Amino acid sequence: MxxxxxxxxxxxxxxxxxxxxxxxxxxxxxxxxxxxxxxxxxxxxxxxxxxxxxxxxxxxxxxxxxxxxxxxxxxxxxxxxxxxxxxxxxxxxxxxxxxxxxxxxxxxxxxxxxxxxxxxxxxxxxxxxGISPAASPGFAAEEYLVSACGLTAAQALKASAKLSHLKSPAKPDAVLAGIGLSAADVATAVAKDPLLLCAGVERTLAPVVDGLTGLGLSRSEVARIAVFVPGKFRCRSIVSAVQYYLTLFGSMDNLLRLLKRGFWLHGSDLERVVKPNVAFLRECGLHDCDIAKLCIREPRVLRIKQQRLQAMVACAKALCVPHGSGMLGKALQAVASTDEEKIATKVDYLKKTLRWSDSEVGIALPNNPMVLTYSKERLQRLSEFLISEAGLEPGYIAHRPAMLNYSLDGRLRPRYYVMKYLKENRLLHRDRDYYSAVALTPKVFMDKFICPHKEAAPHLAEDYAAACRGEVPARFRFT
Structure with missing residues (x-):
């Protein structure tokens, strides 16, 4: 045993x-x-x-x-x-x-x-x-942003905080390889939205690129969208949003202009905010081309609450802009960043500075509502030149308010000097209306008022160019 x-x-x-x-x-x-x-x-x-x-x-x-x-x-x-x-x-x-x-x-x-x-x-x-043997060396996000994405040290420091969860450059490398941006575009897009580097290539970016190219966009146009709105580019709903806005704005160029000005592409707001606002503006008589122009000047108009949009339309109509008028879009742009009290204050200033009566204000504003956006300094200088120096009547200006849109030093004053010089030297065979001369394009004005007088006034072109630069040539100094 x-x-x-x-x-x-x-x-x-x-x-x-x-x-x-x-x-x-x-x-x-x-x-x-x-x-x-x-x-x-x-x-x-x-x-x-x-x-x-x-x-x-x-x-x-x-x-x-x-x-x-x-x-x-x-x-x-x-x-x-x-x-x-x-x-x-x-x-x-x-x-x-x-x-x-x-x-x-x-x-x-x-x-x-x-x-x-x-x-x-x-x-x-x-x-x-306190030692963690399972801890990996980690991903040097800040260094990667500088070397691979072209960010500055300050940009990389700020952006790296959003990439602290990354353990390797595998996903960012896949994004940069798949999205096809230039080095400058990569730096711009990543600086705006560092999380673009975390987007899933197969799940998100590839379907987005395929969807946008399927709408007829070129690869360069897709790249521009990625640069302008990188945060929305990693949302698949951007495809339906781009499709809608292309139809509304008429061209990719218009859409890119909007994106460059900060227009917000987001599919979730399309049904809830944008489409109801577009339908309301159409009811007010605006065509799609008018809406596109309005959005290019005031990109946020389609994203505001409809209650605010209705108040803007009511304010525009209070300026005597009729329903369905082509000026309604400009009137909405003029009142987009103000309120009724500020508009009333600006109207009083117009009456005082340009010496307009209530009836003349009612004539001018419906034809040029943008005058409400001009600074007091600009209005004062226009009044001093047009009324005091050029001798125009306030009623003449009120019936032709578009002349207030032109540059005082670049167009109004130089062309006045040319016409005055020609009249003083009896080179105009008939009296020419000042506003008709101001409204001409630069080339047409040269053909009609400068070139025909090369022999009689050989220095006229030179003096006109100097006046456009803000100078007052001796021959344009009238006593």
Missing amino acids: VRCAASWDKRWMVSGLVAAEEERKEPAAGERWLLFASSLAPAQPSPAQPILAHYQRHDARVQPQTLTTLSVSRHQPRRAVTGHPLAAGASPPPRHASAPKLHLTQLLSSPYTSHVSPLHRLLSAAAAS
Whole structure:
């Protein structure tokens, strides 16, 4: 019996040693990751390396007898485990019983083991010291933004905060390769919206690019949209939004002009805000081309609440702009950033500065509501020149309010000087209306008022060019 027990004990000890050796030769998944991560670690020693070296040296001194003791410990009460399994008087296991196997989890969980896994000890020591052996080196977002995206250091510092969750450049690289932007466009788009680098290429960007090109847009036009509204470019609803706005605005050029001015492309607002506003403006008599012009000048008009839009239309109609008039769009632009009280104050100033009566205001504003947007300084200078210097009647100006739109120094004053010079020298064969001369294009004005007098007034073209630069030539100084 003693011989059988001793024989069985030897087989049992050998089995335990073999199992333990196999486990030490084939590390667990966590240990394999640790070995891989340590191969990528920098050359300088980390706080965890002395701990690992210490326990590796300790493991080399572990005796086989200890493993045998551990293998029996799960069959015996904890206080009875003091040495050999037969020392406590325990009966040997049955002859045909299967030998117990040692597992790494059992070794790590046993409170009496002296052969503790190096990984387990390293994890415990690292946790106690605040070291995370599972932490990867991370993704240097700020450096990537500068080197790969062309951002300045200040832009990269600001944008990197939104990319702190990235662990590798794999997704940003895929985005930059798939979106096809130039280096300058990449820098502009990423600076506006760093999260563009996190967009899914297959799930989002590829369907967006395919959808936009399917609408007839070229790759360069798609790239311009990505630059102007990168935050909306990573939303698939942008395709339906672009399709609607192309129909409304008539051309891609108009849409790009809007995007450049900050127009907000968002599919979710299309049904809820934009389309109801467009329908209301159509009811007011505006055609799609008028709406497009209004949006180019005032991009936010389609995104405001309809209650505010209705108030704007009411305010425009209060200026005597009739329903369905072509001037309604300009009137809406004039009142978009103001209120009734400010409009009343500006009307009073017009009456005082340009010497208009109520009836003359009622004539001028419906034909040129944009005069409400002019500064007081500009109105004062126009009044001083047109009324005081040029001698025009306030009623003449009120019936021709478009002349207030022209540049005083670039058109109104120089052309007045030319006509005055020609009249003084009797070079005009008949009296010419001042406003008709002001309204001509530069080329037509040169053909009608400058070129025919090259022989009689050889310096006229030179003097006119100097006047357009803000100078007053001697020949244009009348007494």
